Amino acid sequence: MTRSARPSAAKGRTGVQTDGLWEAVTTGDEFAATDIVMAALDDGMDPEDLLLDVIAPLQARVGREWAANRITVAQEHSATAVNERVIGAVAHHPAVRRRARAAERPGRIAVACIDGEWHALPARLLAEVLRLRGWRVDYLGAQVPTPHLISHLHETGPAAVALSSSIATRLPAAHAAITACQSTGTPVMVGGAAYGPDGRYAALLGADAWAPDARAAADRLARGPLPEPRPHRVADDLPHLADRTYAHVTRTTPQLVRHVLSGLRSRIPAMAGYTDEQRNRTAEDISHIVEFFGTALYLDDPELFTAFMTWTADILTARDVPAQFLLPVLDLLLEQLTDYPRAADLLSRARTVVQEHLSGTRPGGPGGAQKGDSQG
């Protein structure tokens, strides 16, 4: 499709052919997708609105469709790859470049995903919005090793560093990265779905600022410099870590996963007939459960784990896998952790929540839940 041959589908509230864009993105048609956003910019659409009110929700929809099992993992990967190219194309549109050049020059800022964080797209959206607002942005992309990030801050001396986290299990690593960045004297702004919709973990982990989305982040930065980093010690932020429960769980994760898998095999006879792929999937699911469990212990936030467990139950149900098997998983973990009261309490709570969720006695239980909306 050429830029002059624009699709004829009706334009939505935003002035973009959102249905056409969805179709192009989910069928991997990069050219058609780019044509649609270029046409919107040609028609004078505000690029920030295009990035945040069209492309970002479309990407979130990709996540919901995958969670509900309406698109495959491959389609989700391909759609995300197309969306990344679309964001790149927006950034290079002549009107967008003109606007970024004409904006005031508030200073330099680094935008990075923390170590182990693959979700680069949300950080990229933030980077482009800050560029539009005139910032000189060093966009470092996915999984930046903390020592290299620190060297970068020493070399460039930015006004702030924006650290993005989408997956909650990387929050312990984010905590260490925040503290390390602050030790260079650079204020740290954090954001991304991992911090929760209200950003509840940002202050807990000692960040200097948090914002719910890229627009709010840019507005906050436009109001003036972030506060100087306050000195803090990781151990003082989270005093409950003194009970060593988190340390024990992370250190023994491989053993815990093995114990759960062998326990499941003896409790669920059908597992004897599993294919290699089914066995690998089960092992992966158990690893994720233990990782989320560890993160909830790190933050001392039971809800992080219970929300993940009910979300997992919905994901399994959407794929016709009996979610009942989550109950013995929790029991088997409990068997190994009876000497750790905080761990045992969290597992018992999760068991109650999962049981209520599966029997439909909990608000948001199967049938009532919006599958895939959980951001942990």
Ligand code: B12
């Ligand atoms: C695309 C995607 C992927 C892609 C990422 C590719 C890429 N280049 O980004 C791939 C396939 C790699 C991936 C992998 C995984 N993913 Co994934 N992924 C997603 C998905 C579908 C979209 C993420 C996204 O781009 N969202 C759209 C943007 C717009 O999100 P946003 O957060 O609103 O962004 C705004 C704000 O957060 C803010 N912001 C962002 N960063 C920052 C930073 C600062 C400083 C500030 C102020 C603001 C800010 O600004 C943005 C713009 O306004 C989500 C589902 C979803 N609904 O989001 C899951 C999701 C994030 N993934 C998830 C999971 C579990 C995984 C995997 C573990 C899956 C697996 N089994 O391997 C791995 C983990 C990899 C890792 N170690 O990081 C979970 C996380 C659950 C949780 N509770 O933590 C999610 C939520 C899906 C789900 N419902 O379970 N994933």
